[in-house]
Amino acid sequence: xxxxxxxxxxxxxxxxxxxxxxxxxxxxxxxxxxxxxxxxxxxxxxxxxxxxxxxxxxxxxxxxxxxxxxxxxxxxxxxxxxxxxxxxxxxxxxxxxxxxxxxxxxxxxxxxxxxxxxxxxxxxxxxxxxxxxxxxxxxxxxxxxxxxxxxxxxxxxxxxxxxxxxxxxxxxxxxxxxxxxxxxxxxxxxxxxxxxxxxxxxxxxxxxxxxxxxxxxxxxxxxxxxxxxxxxxxxxxxxxxxxxxxxxxxxxxxxxxxxxxxxxxx
Ligand SMILES: [Zn+2]
Numbered sequence: 001x002x003x004x005x006x007x008x009x010x011x012x013x014x015x016x017x018x019x020x021x022x023x024x025x026x027x028x029x030x031x032x033x034x035x036x037x038x039x040x041x042x043x044x045x046x047x048x049x050x051x052x053x054x055x056x057x058x059x060x061x062x063x064x065x066x067x068x069x070x071x072x073x074x075x076x077x078x079x080x081x082x083x084x085x086x087x088x089x090x091x092x093x094x095x096x097x098x099x100x101x102x103x104x105x106x107x108x109x110x111x112x113x114x115x116x117x118x119x120x121x122x123x124x125x126x127x128x129x130x131x132x133x134x135x136x137x138x139x140x141x142x143x144x145x146x147x148x149x150x151x152x153x154x155x156x157x158x159x160x161x162x163x164x165x166x167x168x169x170x171x172x173x174x175x176x177x178x179x180x181x182x183x184x185x186x187x188x189x190x191x192x193x194x195x196x197x198x199x200x201x202x203x204x205x206x207x208x209x210x211x212x213x214x215x216x217x218x219x220x221x222x223x224x225x226x227x228x229x230x231x232x233x234x235x236x237x238x239x240x241x242x243x244x245x246x247x248x249x250x251x252x253x254x255x256x257x258x259x260x261x262x263x264x265x266x
Contacts, residue, residue: 006036006038007211008032009162009212009255010043010165010214011215012043012049021227031230032231032233034231037230040230041259042063042065043066043098043099043133044065044068045068045099046077050065050088054093063093067098068098068121068133069121071100071102071118074110082121085121086124086127089124094130095131097122097125097131097158098131098164100132100135101114105137111148118152122153125159130159131264135164137167150175150176160180160261160262161176161182162182162262163184165188165214166183166184166197166200167197173204177205177208182262185236186212186236187213187220187228187236191221191224202243206250209251213233215227220233221239
C-alpha cells in the first residue's frame, strides 16, 4: 500500500456513458494515476455492470470490484438474479457487495421489495466475508431510508460496512459510526449548499473516513455540471482537508489506510 496515493472507494468505470461517449478506461485510469489516484473500487449496480466491472478490473492490479443490484433496479430482476450475484461474489477481484440498499428518493412503491433485496444481498456479503457498500437515499429533509437501513444492519450486520455517498447530517453519521460503519464522502461535500454534510465531514473520525467520486456522477465544485472522472477526486480531498484543518496528504494517508482495512486488502 502506498499511503501517498488516493483510493477512490466508489467509482463506475462500468457506467455505459463512458463507452457510449468514446472514453477508454485505460485513458481514465492513466489520467487518474497522473492526478495521484492509486486505487479504485469499481462499483456495480446491476448484473451486467457487475460482469463488466470484473472484466475491467482484470487489467489493473489496483482495481477492485463490488457486485450487486441497486435498490432502484431490484424490481426489474427475478429472484434468481440473487444467485448470480452470489456466484459473481466468489470472483477473486470482488471485495464488496454493492451498491445495495434503500432508495426512497423517487417512488414510495417497491419499498418492501427493496428491503427484501437489501437483506438478501447483505446475506451474500456475510456468507462470503465481504464488505457491504450501501446506497441510501431519501427525499430532501427526510431520513426514512436512513432509519430503515440502520434498523436492518443492526439486526443483520455485514462483516464490514460502508455508507457510500453519505448525504445526511452529523446525527446520522454518528448512528452509522456507532454500528462500526465507514463513511464514504464524495463530491457533494464541495457544494456550497452542503452545510449539513460539511459539518458531518468535520466530525467523522479520521479512522472511519473514505473518499469517492461516484463518477460519472456528482462532480465536485468547481466542475459541477460536467461529467465526473476519478481524476477529479482531489477537489473532494482538498475540501475535506480544509474542513478538518489538515493537509490533503494527511487525508489521503488515512483514507487509503481505511480503504485497505475496510476492503480487507493486504
Ligand atoms: Zn454509485
